[in-house]
Structure formats: structure tokens, C-alpha cells
Amino acid sequence: MALSESQIPPDAQHYLVCGTEDCEKSCQFYCNNCHQQMCEQCRNDHQKNKKTKNHEVVPYKQRKRQLPVEKCRIHSTKDIDLLCEECQIPLCYKCATTKEHRGHAFTDLEKVFDKKVSQCQEEIAKIRNHLEPTSQDLKKEIAGDVTEIKKIMEGLRRSMKAEAESLKNLVDTVTSDNIEQVNKIEQSILETLNGKSLEIEAYMNYLNDLIKTFYGYLSPSNIEQLTFALKSKNVIIRPIPETSKPVTPVFTAGQYSKEDVAMLLGRIQVPNTKPEHRKIKTIETASIPLKHTVKQRESDVKPTLSMSSSVTKVREYKVPGVDEVCHVSVGKSGRLWASGVDGKLVQTDLHGNQLQKIQTSSRSEGCYHTVTQDGDLIYTDKDNKFINKITPDNTITKFIKTGDWTPLSIHSSHINGDILVGMRIALKGKVTRYNKTGKEIQNIDRDNKGQKLYSYPHYITENINGDICTSDSLKDAVVVVNKSGKHRFSYTGQASVFYPRGMCTDRLRHILVCDTYSHTVHLLDKDGQFLSLLLTQQQVVKNPYSVCVDDENNLIVGQRYTNTVTVYKYLQ
Structure with missing residues (x-):
């Protein structure tokens, strides 16, 4: 069965026949007036006919599409064939004479339809010739990546098993050495005990001989001999030889944890680099075939942090200008903002040279601050319950009014620019999220069991996975919730006493928190597992109170009771 013209795709390879009755020749031309397809001979006859010689006959591919027949809803016997340019609605010629359309301009709907059909054909051609094949190439590329990823992951698993086997062999070797040492100690102790046993046995033989001698003295026939023996000397019996219990060795079990073993075996880390976007050819280069594998050049790959x-x-x-460094935050170009208990905000360069100094009205532990994505500095005014903004031209404006709640800690999200504020009222605490314009969009105060999450959210930061991390100085805990406010975990330190204060996160999703009790910085993974104490006694940091990580992945530590800032390298 032959397809109608409307059923044939515009780019399909198909055979069209002439529309003239009883003519079965191939169609090459089209009459836009009659909307009839015709062969070359019929075209010639059509143009010679007096009635049709002025018709517009064009090559078939340049034809105008015939307007579908649609009746007017108002005038049911009339076809819709006009477009009111002012009202942009199709109508029949009779509607065009009504007062609703008086004075309006009209366009032949067939021309509009033909234009829209041409646009549709262009879009179809774009999809068929470019978008579809490009998508197929990308699909093949992704399939190739799937295969490659499986090979890589299998290689990782083999490497892990080989490393574990190597560690097992080392464990077996150390255990064998320890057992051999136990065998030697056992042999030495047994030799000593056997020697003492022989010595006691000899002594017992001596006693038996002595008993026989005394029995001999008791014989009636030897009374003279007994008398003589008693007169000649006193009887002296040798004492029992001294012996001692052996000292046995003690086995001291190794002190290790799952994390220690994990450190020995290494760990899997996903590089903290943005994935490279797949290259998509543009329409202009559509004729150039896509490569099926897109790889980064080695020179373009950024090194992985560890x-x-x-x-x-x-x-x-x-x-300069502050007595204590209670809070630090990094601005653009690595410049540091620091504040103390006297409400002074000081900006320095990388070497401590003062660039700016601003006196705020905050007094109680100073003002806590953060630098936004736009380069503005925003800080908390606890006394007046405001959050203020300092623009690059040093203009100070009152940005957010926190009502009855006292703003404590503040952090500007590096993900979306939202502002996270830790607040308290009486003995209650909460975290409030504002958008860039200062509109309140989220409040977090209780876990899924209805229990109070915060008492004094002293410091706050956001991890790159969206988790909101706070150090609560009344709970003596680090409290972490996800971006929806669901409680994930709380960390209470490694000892019986833990005083968490300043905190930040790094590009490896680590959580770093100052502990003023142990004078160090705790390093946690994103799930709250303790990894290490970053600063040891050799670093000699007294009362680390504030911390941040700069653009070069350096750890910046500010100290309480002194205006010293120390910068450490802990990632490579």
C-alpha cells in the first residue's frame, strides 16, 4: 500500500509517483496552487494549459505544504484560511469581516503554515543529522567508560587484595618470630628447672644414705660405734638446696584499631577535581565525526590531594590591632580577616601586614564573620541582634535582623551562597539558613526524635557535600546535620574532656575542629570518624581557638589569649 504524502518522513528515501490520473511516472515537480505532484511531462502539459499556465510549479522539495482543512467554529461551512496578525488567531474570511477584527491585518494562513512546516523540517533535520547521531556517539562513549571503569575498579580490588595478602604475610612472619622467641624462652626455663630437679634428686639420695647410716648406728652390735660417733662430733645434715619459681614471659597485645589497619592498607579516595565535560560537536562541525573516547591529557590533569x-x-x-584571634576567615587573594574579643575586625595579607581595620559594636567574644561569594564581609552583632554586611568599599549596612535570637556563628556557603547562622535564646539553640538576599528559608533545631540539637552553636561551617557542621560549646560536641536538617552524627572527642571551638572543612571533606582542652586540632572524616590529631606537642600551639583552610589548602590556626596566627601544610 502506497503512503500518503503526510505519512512520509521529509528526509526519507522513498518513491513518489505523479499525481495525474493514469500517470505512474516518477514525481519531480509540485504545483503549489493545485497542491498536486507531477512528473516532467505532466508539468509541461500543466503549464501549457490556459487555466493553469500561471500556476506556481516548483521542484518537489521546494513545494509549499497544503494547509490542512479545518472548519471555522463560528461559521461551520467555511474553512479556516487566515491569520489575524494582531490577535494571532486563525479564522475564516467571514470572521475577518466582523467588528472584532475590523482594521486588523490578515495573513494567508497557508503561508504561515508553510513557514512553520519549514521550521519543523529544519528542526527534524537538525535532530536526525546532528542531535541523534551525536547522542549515539555519546552513548557509545559512556559504554566505553563503563567498560574502562569496571577494569579500573577490578584493578583496584586486585591491588587491595595483594596489599592485604602482603600484610598477612608480614603478620605471619612477625607471629612466627614471636613464637620462636617463646620456644627459646621455654627451652631455657625448662633446662633450668630440669637442673634443679636433678639437684633435688641428688639431695634426696643423700638423705636416704644418711638415714641408712643412722639406722646402722642403732644396731645393738654397734653401740660402741654409736657412742664413738656421738662423742667425736655433732651430726650436721646438709640443708635443702634453694630453688625458685621461674619468671614466665608476658604477652602484651598490640594496641590497634580498624583505622590503624586502614592506614596500613591505604584508602580509596575520589579525586577532588571537577569531572571533565564530554565534548559535544556543534552543528557547524557536525560533519566531523566524534571520537568515541574523550580523555584528559596528562598535562591537564590536576594532582590529587592527600x-x-x-x-x-x-x-x-x-x-596587629587585636589581642586575641577568636575567629578567622579567608577572603579573596588569600587575605585573612581576624577578630578578637574587643570587636575589632582586621584584614591582613599573607604575611600579617594590616590592610584594613574596622571597629564593630560587638564586645562579647567579638564578632564572628565570613566572606561571601561576592567578596562582601558579613559579621554577627550579638549585642544588637543584627547581621551586618561590609561591601568592598567599606560601607557597613544592617543586613539581617535576627529578632529575639542572638546570632553567634556565621558561614557563607561556597555551594550556593546561602548564609548559615548559629543562634541561641536562653538555653535553646538553632541554625537558620538565609538566601543571598537575607530571606529566611530554613530553621534547624531538633532531630528526628524531637530532641534538641543545639545549646550554643558557637562555630559553624558547611562541608562540600552540603552537611552543616557546628561546634556546640555547651554540649562540648560537634553536631552535624545534612542539608535538609536531618541529624547525621555528633562527635564528643577522644578523651573524657573535649572543648570544641573553631572549625572548618577542606577539599577532601575532612572536618577540622579546635580543641582548647588538649591544645590541638582534631581531624575527622565526613562521617565523623576520628582520623588524627593534627597538631602535636612539637607544634606548641596554646589554646587553638579558630581555624580555616586557605585556597592553597593550608591550615590557618588562630590562638586565644594571643594575637598569633600560624599556618601549616597538612595536605599534599
């Missing part, structure tokens, strides 16, 4: 084997001091300097 923990250094040791923490090293990069530099140390004093922040």
Missing part, C-alpha cells in the same frame, strides 16, 4: 605524612609549619605572624 594527607601529608607530617604537618609542617609554613609561617607564623602576629595580627
Whole structure:
């Protein structure tokens, strides 16, 4: 069965026959007036006919599409064939004479339809010739990546098993050495005990001989001999030889944890680099075939961050204009903002040179601050219950009024620019999220069991996975919720006493929190598992109170009771 013209795709390879009755020749031309397809001979006859010689006959591909027949809803016997340009509605010629359309301009709907059909054909051609094949190429590329990823992951699993087997062999070797040492100690102790046993046995033989001698003295026939023996000397019996219990060895079990073993075996880390977007050819280059595999050049791949084997001091300097460094935040170009208990905000360069100094009205532990994506500095005014903004031209404006709640900590999201504020009223605490314009969009105060999450959210930050991390100085805990406000975990330190204060996160999703009790910084993974204490006694940091990570992945630590800032390298 032959397809009608409307059923044939515009780019399909098909055979059209002439529409003239009883003519079965191939169609090459089209009459836009009659909307009839015709062969070359019929075209010639059509143009010679007096009635049709002025018709517009064009090559078939340049034809105008015939307007579908649709009756007017108002005038049911009339066809819709006009478009009111002012009202942009199709209508029949009779509607065009009504007062609703008086004075309006009209366009032949067939021309509009033909234009729209041409646009549709262009879009169809774009889809068929470019978008579909490009998508197929990308699908093949993704399939190739799937295969490659499976090979890579299998290689990782083999490497892990090989490393574990190597560790098992080392464990077997150490255990064998320990057992051999136990065998030697056992042999030595047994030799000593056997020697003592022989010595006691000899002594017992001596006693038996002595008993026989005394029995001999008791014989009636030897009374003279007994008398003589008693007169000649006193009887002296040798004492029992001294012996001692052996000292046995003690086995001291190794002190290790799952994390220690994990450190020995290494860990899997996903590089903290943005995935490279697949290359999609543009329509202009559609004729150029896509490569089926898109790979980064080795020179374009950024190095993967990992923990250094040791923490090293990069530099140390004093922040002029403040007595204590209660809070630090990094601005653009690595410049540091620091504040103390007297309400002073000081900006320094990388070497401690003062660039700006601003006096705020905050007094109680100073003002806590953060730098936004736009480069503005915003800080909390606890006394007046405001959040203020300082623009790059040093204009200070009251940005957010927190009502009855006292704003404590503040952080500007690096993900979406939202502002996270830790607040308290009486003994209750909460975290409020504002958007860039200062509109309140979220409040977090209780877990899924209805229990109070916060008492004094002293410091706050956001991890790159969206988790909201706070250090609560009344609960003595780090409290972490996800971006929806659902409680994930709380961390209470490694000892019986834990005083968490300043905190931040890094590009590896680590959580770093100052502990003023142990004078160090705790390093946690994103799930709250303790990894290490970053600063040891060799670093000699007294009362680390504030912390942040700069653009070069350096750890910046500010100290309470002094205006010293120390910079450490802990990632490589």
C-alpha cells in the first residue's frame, strides 16, 4: 500500500509517483496552487494549459505544504484560511469581516503554515543529522567508560587484595618470630628447672644414705660405734638446696584499631577535581565525526590531594590591632580577616601586614564573620541582634535582623551562597539558613526524635557535600546535620574532656575542629570518624581557638589569649 504524502518522513528515501490520473511516472515537480505532484511531462502539459499556465510549479522539495482543512467554529461551512496578525488567531474570511477584527491585518494562513512546516523540517533535520547521531556517539562513549571503569575498579580490588595478602604475610612472619622467641624462652626455663630437679634428686639420695647410716648406728652390735660417733662430733645434715619459681614471659597485645589497619592498607579516595565535560560537536562541525573516547591529557590533569605524612609549619605572624584571634576567615587573594574579643575586625595579607581595620559594636567574644561569594564581609552583632554586611568599599549596612535570637556563628556557603547562622535564646539553640538576599528559608533545631540539637552553636561551617557542621560549646560536641536538617552524627572527642571551638572543612571533606582542652586540632572524616590529631606537642600551639583552610589548602590556626596566627601544610 502506497503512503500518503503526510505519512512520509521529509528526509526519507522513498518513491513518489505523479499525481495525474493514469500517470505512474516518477514525481519531480509540485504545483503549489493545485497542491498536486507531477512528473516532467505532466508539468509541461500543466503549464501549457490556459487555466493553469500561471500556476506556481516548483521542484518537489521546494513545494509549499497544503494547509490542512479545518472548519471555522463560528461559521461551520467555511474553512479556516487566515491569520489575524494582531490577535494571532486563525479564522475564516467571514470572521475577518466582523467588528472584532475590523482594521486588523490578515495573513494567508497557508503561508504561515508553510513557514512553520519549514521550521519543523529544519528542526527534524537538525535532530536526525546532528542531535541523534551525536547522542549515539555519546552513548557509545559512556559504554566505553563503563567498560574502562569496571577494569579500573577490578584493578583496584586486585591491588587491595595483594596489599592485604602482603600484610598477612608480614603478620605471619612477625607471629612466627614471636613464637620462636617463646620456644627459646621455654627451652631455657625448662633446662633450668630440669637442673634443679636433678639437684633435688641428688639431695634426696643423700638423705636416704644418711638415714641408712643412722639406722646402722642403732644396731645393738654397734653401740660402741654409736657412742664413738656421738662423742667425736655433732651430726650436721646438709640443708635443702634453694630453688625458685621461674619468671614466665608476658604477652602484651598490640594496641590497634580498624583505622590503624586502614592506614596500613591505604584508602580509596575520589579525586577532588571537577569531572571533565564530554565534548559535544556543534552543528557547524557536525560533519566531523566524534571520537568515541574523550580523555584528559596528562598535562591537564590536576594532582590529587592527600594527607601529608607530617604537618609542617609554613609561617607564623602576629595580627596587629587585636589581642586575641577568636575567629578567622579567608577572603579573596588569600587575605585573612581576624577578630578578637574587643570587636575589632582586621584584614591582613599573607604575611600579617594590616590592610584594613574596622571597629564593630560587638564586645562579647567579638564578632564572628565570613566572606561571601561576592567578596562582601558579613559579621554577627550579638549585642544588637543584627547581621551586618561590609561591601568592598567599606560601607557597613544592617543586613539581617535576627529578632529575639542572638546570632553567634556565621558561614557563607561556597555551594550556593546561602548564609548559615548559629543562634541561641536562653538555653535553646538553632541554625537558620538565609538566601543571598537575607530571606529566611530554613530553621534547624531538633532531630528526628524531637530532641534538641543545639545549646550554643558557637562555630559553624558547611562541608562540600552540603552537611552543616557546628561546634556546640555547651554540649562540648560537634553536631552535624545534612542539608535538609536531618541529624547525621555528633562527635564528643577522644578523651573524657573535649572543648570544641573553631572549625572548618577542606577539599577532601575532612572536618577540622579546635580543641582548647588538649591544645590541638582534631581531624575527622565526613562521617565523623576520628582520623588524627593534627597538631602535636612539637607544634606548641596554646589554646587553638579558630581555624580555616586557605585556597592553597593550608591550615590557618588562630590562638586565644594571643594575637598569633600560624599556618601549616597538612595536605599534599
